[in-house]
Amino acid sequence: MTNTETKPQKRRLASLDALRGMDMFWILGGEKIFAALFILTGWTGWQVAHGQTLHSNWHGFTFYDLIFPLFIFLAGVAMGLSPKRIDHLPFQERRVYYAKALKRLFLLAGFGVLYNHGWGTGIPFNLEEIRYASVLGRIAIAWFVCVMLVWHTSLRTQIITAVSLLIGYWLLLCFVPVPGGQAGDLTMAGTWNAWVDQHLLPGITYQNRATDPEGLLSNVPAVVNALMGVFAGRLIAKANQFGEWKTVGYLFGAGLTSLALGWAWNMVFPVNKDLWTSSFVLVTVGWSLIFLASFYAVVDLLNTQKYFYPFIIIGANSIVIYLASSLVQWEYVAQSVFGGLVAAGSETWQPLLAVFALLAVQLLVLHWLYKRKILISV
Numbered sequence: 001m002t003n004t005e006t007k008p009q010k011r012r013l014a015s016l017d018a019l020r021g022m023d024m025f026w027i028l029g030g031e032k033i034f035a036a037l038f039i040l041t042g043w044t045g046w047q048v049a050h051g052q053t054l055h056s057n058w059h060g061f062t063f064y065d066l067i068f069p070l071f072i073f074l075a076g077v078a079m080g081l082s083p084k085r086i087d088h089l090p091f092q093e094r095r096v097y098y099a100k101a102l103k104r105l106f107l108l109a110g111f112g113v114l115y116n117h118g119w120g121t122g123i124p125f126n127l128e129e130i131r132y133a134s135v136l137g138r139i140a141i142a143w144f145v146c147v148m149l150v151w152h153t154s155l156r157t158q159i160i161t162a163v164s165l166l167i168g169y170w171l172l173l174c175f176v177p178v179p180g181g182q183a184g185d186l187t188m189a190g191t192w193n194a195w196v197d198q199h200l201l202p203g204i205t206y207q208n209r210a211t212d213p214e215g216l217l218s219n220v221p222a223v224v225n226a227l228m229g230v231f232a233g234r235l236i237a238k239a240n241q242f243g244e245w246k247t248v249g250y251l252f253g254a255g256l257t258s259l260a261l262g263w264a265w266n267m268v269f270p271v272n273k274d275l276w277t278s279s280f281v282l283v284t285v286g287w288s289l290i291f292l293a294s295f296y297a298v299v300d301l302l303n304t305q306k307y308f309y310p311f312i313i314i315g316a317n318s319i320v321i322y323l324a325s326s327l328v329q330w331e332y333v334a335q336s337v338f339g340g341l342v343a344a345g346s347e348t349w350q351p352l353l354a355v356f357a358l359l360a361v362q363l364l365v366l367h368w369l370y371k372r373k374i375l376i377s378v
Contacts, residue, residue, distance in 0.1 A: 013236070014300055014305045015292070016077060017315035017316050018308040018312050019295040020074050020315035023074070025311060028321060029330070030053075030355075032351075033355055036351035039352075058188070060270075061271045069284035073229040073288040075139060075143050075146075075229060079230050080229060080232060081236060082237070085150075087152040102144075104143070105144045106140075108319075108378055112133075113130060113131070113132060114326075115135070127202075128204070129203065132202055132203045133214040136319075141219045141223075142223050146226035146230060149161060155231075158230065166224055170265075172192055173186065173193075186275065188210050189211070193215050193216075194211040197211055200216055213273065221277070228285045228288070245297070248301070251296070252290055261286075266283075310363055313370040317366055321365075321366060324362075337357070342357055
């Protein structure tokens with residue numbers, strides 16, 4: 001029997017849900033905690049921490065910039081835990097896989113459009129006024145390309161593809177002249193990303209910028225975030241062979257190496273989230289590996305799942321709560337349920353109590369879903 005015919009045992013990691021939930025926690029309102037703590041205590045350290053919950057203006061990196069690429073990375077990890085080749089199957093058998101993959105691609109992309117316009121404005125009738133580029137759309141594209149590679153190519157080919165995408169993207173942005181512009185112009189309006197978004201991206205861009213942060217061209221390097229997740233998932237799937245704690249060490253060491261390479265590349269190709277530069281990929285992959293190693297060690301190997309329950313229930317229904325963060329006015333719900341308790345606090349306590357109330361109503365809904373085993377995925 002060939003390796004392609006062997007069905008690897010599928011493994012579900014509590015740490016994967018917990019890390020995905022920790023990632024989503026900041027989107028749901030966790031990013032407001034540090035500003036509220038500063039109001040309460042006046043300690044300037046909370047202001048520094050709050051600065052890390054804001055996106056970089058252009059070049060540079062904050063931990064809030066990690067949220068999106070970490071989610072893509074984790075999608076790859078889930079894929080890598082049970083990788084399969086289907087290219088040896090007859091086309092009639094492969095059609096089922098392709099249909100499911102295409103369904104997920106278009107559903108996520110559609111939900112991304114809904115997220116962009118679902119709160120307050122609604123989807124306009126004018127199709128040219130819709131923002132089609134989205135976070136969920138990028139996740140969909142990166143996942144789809146990655147799963148096609150996993151289904152049809154060897155590990156060696158996937159590694160070559162990842163390296164080629166990063167180097168090719170760097171060469172394009174830094175050494176190939178933009179039509180009507182110049183090579184190596186990494187300003188908002190001067191890049192290949194801006195040219196592609198202005199000429200090929202339908203609808204509108206984010207805040208009508210020249211470059212959409214989820215634009216077409218930057219989907220290319222984002223595939224590498226997913227592929228690196230696949231490699232990490234493959235390693236965890238073989239932890240019994242390597243040793244579980246050695247696997248933690250491999251993941252952590254790979255993370256440090258990726259960080260070093262990313263920041264070294266930053267000197268000639270700046271770390272930039274909106275452009276999703278190759279150096280940004282390596283930096284975010286580095287932190288993703290370090291967080292995965294840490295959560296895998298603490299949550300799974302030390303068996304502390306019960307202490308991470310809030311994160312686990314968020315991660316188990318991450319797509320649902322992410323959409324709800326745009327479509328549901330959670331602040332209104334929190335005010336309706338806990339408004340009296342918040343108002344009873346002093347002026348300095350009220351901002352922090354309001355954050356806790358906001359998180360509480362969302363966690364209560366997620367707890368209700370989780371206890372009834374209602375886990376909605378796309």
